[in-house]
Amino acid sequence: MKNLRLWAAVAIAVLRMPPARAQQTPALRSPEVAPDRRVTFRLLAPKAGEVSVSGEFQQGARSLQKDERGVWTVTIGPLDPEIYNYNFTIDGVRTIDPGNPNVKTGSTPSTIASILEVPGDAPAFYDGQPVPHGEIRSHWYASKSLGTLRRLTVYTPPGYGGAIRRRLPVLYLFHGANADETAWTRLGHVNWILDNLLAAGKSKPFLVVMPFGYGVPPGAPAPAGTDNTALFGRDLVEDVIPFIESRYRVETGRDGRAIAGLSMGGGESLGIGLNRLDLFSYVAGFSAALRPADFSKTFAKLAANPQDANRQLHLLWFGCGAQDSLFPAARSFHEFLDAHQIRHVFHESQGAHTWMVWRHYLNELAPLLFR
Amino acid sequence: MKNLRLWAAVAIAVLRMPPARAQQTPALRSPEVAPDRRVTFRLLAPKAGEVSVSGEFQQGARSLQKDERGVWTVTIGPLDPEIYNYNFTIDGVRTIDPGNPNVKTGSTPSTIASILEVPGDAPAFYDGQPVPHGEIRSHWYASKSLGTLRRLTVYTPPGYGGAIRRRLPVLYLFHGANADETAWTRLGHVNWILDNLLAAGKSKPFLVVMPFGYGVPPGAPAPAGTDNTALFGRDLVEDVIPFIESRYRVETGRDGRAIAGLSMGGGESLGIGLNRLDLFSYVAGFSAALRPADFSKTFAKLAANPQDANRQLHLLWFGCGAQDSLFPAARSFHEFLDAHQIRHVFHESQGAHTWMVWRHYLNELAPLLFR
Numbered sequence: 001m002k003n004l005r006l007w008a009a010v011a012i013a014v015l016r017m018p019p020a021r022a023q024q025t026p027a028l029r030s031p032e033v034a035p036d037r038r039v040t041f042r043l044l045a046p047k048a049g050e051v052s053v054s055g056e057f058q059q060g061a062r063s064l065q066k067d068e069r070g071v072w073t074v075t076i077g078p079l080d081p082e083i084y085n086y087n088f089t090i091d092g093v094r095t096i097d098p099g100n101p102n103v104k105t106g107s108t109p110s111t112i113a114s115i116l117e118v119p120g121d122a123p124a125f126y127d128g129q130p131v132p133h134g135e136i137r138s139h140w141y142a143s144k145s146l147g148t149l150r151r152l153t154v155y156t157p158p159g160y161g162g163a164i165r166r167r168l169p170v171l172y173l174f175h176g177a178n179a180d181e182t183a184w185t186r187l188g189h190v191n192w193i194l195d196n197l198l199a200a201g202k203s204k205p206f207l208v209v210m211p212f213g214y215g216v217p218p219g220a221p222a223p224a225g226t227d228n229t230a231l232f233g234r235d236l237v238e239d240v241i242p243f244i245e246s247r248y249r250v251e252t253g254r255d256g257r258a259i260a261g262l263s264m265g266g267g268e269s270l271g272i273g274l275n276r277l278d279l280f281s282y283v284a285g286f287s288a289a290l291r292p293a294d295f296s297k298t299f300a301k302l303a304a305n306p307q308d309a310n311r312q313l314h315l316l317w318f319g320c321g322a323q324d325s326l327f328p329a330a331r332s333f334h335e336f337l338d339a340h341q342i343r344h345v346f347h348e349s350q351g352a353h354t355w356m357v358w359r360h361y362l363n364e365l366a367p368l369l370f371r
Numbered sequence: 372m373k374n375l376r377l378w379a380a381v382a383i384a385v386l387r388m389p390p391a392r393a394q395q396t397p398a399l400r401s402p403e404v405a406p407d408r409r410v411t412f413r414l415l416a417p418k419a420g421e422v423s424v425s426g427e428f429q430q431g432a433r434s435l436q437k438d439e440r441g442v443w444t445v446t447i448g449p450l451d452p453e454i455y456n457y458n459f460t461i462d463g464v465r466t467i468d469p470g471n472p473n474v475k476t477g478s479t480p481s482t483i484a485s486i487l488e489v490p491g492d493a494p495a496f497y498d499g500q501p502v503p504h505g506e507i508r509s510h511w512y513a514s515k516s517l518g519t520l521r522r523l524t525v526y527t528p529p530g531y532g533g534a535i536r537r538r539l540p541v542l543y544l545f546h547g548a549n550a551d552e553t554a555w556t557r558l559g560h561v562n563w564i565l566d567n568l569l570a571a572g573k574s575k576p577f578l579v580v581m582p583f584g585y586g587v588p589p590g591a592p593a594p595a596g597t598d599n600t601a602l603f604g605r606d607l608v609e610d611v612i613p614f615i616e617s618r619y620r621v622e623t624g625r626d627g628r629a630i631a632g633l634s635m636g637g638g639e640s641l642g643i644g645l646n647r648l649d650l651f652s653y654v655a656g657f658s659a660a661l662r663p664a665d666f667s668k669t670f671a672k673l674a675a676n677p678q679d680a681n682r683q684l685h686l687l688w689f690g691c692g693a694q695d696s697l698f699p700a701a702r703s704f705h706e707f708l709d710a711h712q713i714r715h716v717f718h719e720s721q722g723a724h725t726w727m728v729w730r731h732y733l734n735e736l737a738p739l740l741f742r
Contacts, residue, residue: 047420047462091418095466096483103476103483109469128520133511140504140562149499162618191511247533 028071030099031086031116037078039116041088042099046070048091055086055116056354081120082356083187085113104187107218111178115187126189126359131199132158136185141243145234150212152240153181154248155191157198157205167249169206169256169370171282172236173362174213174265177289181212187355193363203366206258207250211240213265228264233272237279255314258282258369262358263326264289270318270333274302277312282369285318285330286361287353292332303340315368316344319361321351399442401470402487408449410487412459413470417441419462426457426487427725452491453727454558456484475558478589482549486558497560497730502570503529507556512614516605521583523611524552525619526562528569528576538620540577540627540741542653543607544733545584545636548660552583558726564734574737577629578621582611584636599635604643608650626685629653629740633729634697635660641689641704645673648683653740656689656701657732658724663703674711686739687715690732692722 030042041053041064051072052061057079064072085104088097096103097114104113123129137154160168173190175183184190190208197203215231216222222231245252259280261269266288273283275298291298302309316337320330334346347364351357401413412424412435422443423432428450435443456475459468467474468485475484494500508525531539544561546554555561561579568574586602587593593602616623630651632640637659644654646669662669673680687708691701705717718735722728 043464045462045464048464049418090464090466091416091462093414093416093419093461093469095461095469098464098466098483099480101476101478101480101483103474105472105474105476107472109472112467112469112472112474128511130513130520136509138507140499142501149501 028099030097031114033116033118037081037118038075039077039079039118040073040075041086041097043072043088043090043097044070045072045090048072050089050091052089053086053097054089055113056084056352056356057082057086057116061089077118079118081118081124083126083359084116084118085355086116087113106179106183107214108178125196125363126193127196128192129196129199131195133195134158134160134191134198136191138181139243139247141239143235143239145238146215146231150235150239151181152212152243153185153210154244155185155194155208155210156248157194157207159205160207161249164205165249167251167256169204169251169258170244170248171206171208171258171260171366171369172240172269172280173208173210174261174268175210176213176261176263176265178218179213181210184208184210188359188362190362193359194366197363197366204370206370207244207248209240209244211236213261213268229268229271232268233276236272237276241279254279254281254312256370258284258315260284260286260317260365261288262286262361263353266290266318271298274299274309274316277309281312281314283313283316284365286358287320287324287326288318288330288333289326290329290333292329292336295333295336299336302342303336306340306342310341310343313343316342317347317365317368318344319347319349319357319364321349321353321357323350323352324357326353399470401468402485404487404489408452408489409446410448410450410489411444411446412457412468414443414459414461414468415441416443416461419443421460421462423460424457424468425460426484427455427723427727428453428457428487432460448489450489452489452495454497454730455487455489456726457487458484477550477554478585479549496567496734497564498567499563500567500570502566504566505529505531505562505569507562509552510614510618512610514606514610516609517586517602521606521610522552523583523614524556524581525615526556526565526579526581527619528565528578530576531578532620535576536620538622538627540575540622540629541615541619542577542579542629542631542737542740543611543640543651544579544581545632545639546581547584547632547634547636549589550584552581555579555581559730559733561733564730565737568734568737575741577741578615578619580611580615582607584632584639600639600642603639604647607643608647612650625650625652625683627741629655629686631655631657631688631736632659633657633732634724637661637689642669645670645680645687648680652683652685654684654687655736657729658691658695658697659689659701659704660697661700661704663700663707666704666707670707673713674707677711677713681712681714684714687713688718688736688739689715690718690720690728690735692720692724692728694721694723695728697724 028042032040051064054061064074100114102115134157143150215228257280259269259273266285270285273280320327337344399413403411422435425432435445471485473486505528586599628651630640630644637656641656644651691698708715
């Protein structure tokens with residue numbers, strides 16, 4: 001149960017508990033978000049010589065100070081209402097905040113972090129709210145193209161399988177490097193973002209399919225003669241799409257398919273989508289991992305037939321934050337498309353390479369799909 | 372992608388990579404499982420003064436030894452093929468193994484651990500195998516009885532919604548303290564255990580519904596005049612069961628409902644189930660949190676009408692491991708039931724208070740349900 005706000009009333013009751021009843025609660029609260037949105041981090045580590053916290057809420061690391069009991073503490077902020085990742089570094093070892101059960105996991109160690117939710121005065125667009133809720137399903141499927149058992153996640157909108165009898169379109173949505181097929185639901189809150197947009201009448205109902213985004217295991221080299229995106233693309237086209245279209249009541253033509261992804265997954269969504277306009281008509285990339293040196297090769301087909309592309313593409317959308325190291329590549333892609341007169345939306349935003357940015361992008365993209 | 376075996380062929384390729392191509396792989400592998408099932412843990416921590424590993428594979432903690440580069444190492448085993456939890460303690464701070472992306476999370480900090488999978492020569496009963504796979508669904512629902520937004524997880528067997536058109540029975544299955552509604556799928560492998568039993572013809576198909584097991588937030592006291600089990604039971608009966616029966620093609624009578632849980636959830640499944648034989652006909656507890664001093668009160672209804680109970684109960688099953696601190700309570704419950712001539716199965720096994728035991732119990736219980 002991750003949503004802090006929902007427990008707020010009870011949490012206040014806990015804080016007010018007399019000491020005798022509170023004896024089973026952990027002695028240290030970390031992180032603690034005060035009503036003014038200042039955040040205090042704490043760690044009991046009498047033997048440690050140095051403890052710091054780094055996270056998406058600040059540049060660099062902040063040192064914690066040790067008291068006579070060996071409790072390290074620092075208070076930061078006030079912070080904007082958001083969901084932030086952070087890590088403790090204890091005597092040079094980067095790890096999680098051991099006092100916080102809300103842990104970000106993924107497919108490689110570098111992704112492990114603690115999660116801090118700073119609530120605002122009202123629920124955010126990515127929060128669970130009292131509206132109809134869709135479902136999240138996870139499937140294991142045997143990938144014939146990759147020869148492994150893989151998992152994918154599916155979001156179905158409220159009413160799917162019930163009041164909604166017609167076939168619905170599908171957004172294929174990819175995570176970034178070091179993450180996995182649960183990232184868009186657990187960190188991206190895709191279900192709540194879409195539940196909220198649907199309740200507000202701002203989006204059409206569609207399914208979201210979130211496969212595991214690696215064609216080869218994280219950190220492994222691709223077999224000679226191919227690459228991660230090519231292998232992932234084979235699994236997508238030959239295994240994932242047929243699996244979904246045989247199991248779900250979905251549209252099966254290009255008008256009913258969108259493809260998007262973030263970072264590594266943005267490189268995949270643009271690289272695969274723009275080469276398979278026979279399959280996809282909405283293509284998007286969020287802070288996409290793009291190599292300008294490869295544009296003329298990766299997007300040769302697109303550049304060769306801009307009129308065809310403009311006729312087939314209902315939308316080509318990509319965004320990147322100005323503080324993201326991938327921003328120059330996004331700008332280059334924008335210029336490449338302009339040079340070839342290919343219609344697109346380049347969304348320049350503030351922000352770095354974080355889920356804070358990608359939740360916003362999904363919220364902006366979803367209303368544009370399947371209109 | 373958690374299943375190590377599936378990546379074995381590629382992992383070997385990675386190990387054989389020439390150093391030039393391996394530069395992006397993390398320098399340290401931890402844990403590393405050798406072919407003889409010895410396991411090596413590693414940590415880069417030049418500034419640390421003491422590092423140890425504790426886990427379900429051993430009693431107590433084992434110290435790691437530091438080399439001149441500041442790399443701490445220990446090799447243990449060989450271990451039996453199993454899935455084990457473990458923690459590192461770095462200068463007195465209990466945390467995860469920062470080199471292992473496979474992290475056990477839950478609803479309180481005390482549950483956070485790293486996960487070690489030691490594969491055997493053949494897939495285990497809890498491993499993903501090339502058989503038809505069911506689905507895992509997660510739903511958010513507004514609990515009217517508790518006034519909060521809560522999540523539950525549902526396993527549907529292969530064929531549900533497809534080849535299987537009839538209504539299926541349901542097992543309501545509860546996690547333990549400090550865990551959450553994802554524990555039985557992520558740590559218990561409920562889906563793979565049932566997929567494998569079904570493929571072997573050893574179990575009837577049924578759905579498994581896994582709600583969030585707290586009536587009050589973890590660590591919080593219950594409001595005066597009630598308790599956690601009573602509040603959880605209200606949510607179960609008034610919200611969860613109606614939600615499931617309105618959304619899924621399931622049986623709606625007592626013959627088609629089973630209730631089980633582990634530890635705190637076992638206290639819940641026995642406490643609720645045995646008092647609501649109008650709703651449940653199969654009742655089970657795994658290493659259940661039971662208080663012998665309360666038996667005559669908690670199970671007063673059962674003790675007062677043993678003939679009714681024996682007629683209504685298709686199965687009362689509970690198991691506990693001999694090395695579990697809750698074993699004496701389980702034995703007392705066995706004696707209490709014997710004294711009241713209530714038919715039951717008391718499964719005394721080896722093992723402590725661990726998921727290793729509970730995966731086995733589910734594998735033993737499932738074939739007995741809905742026969």
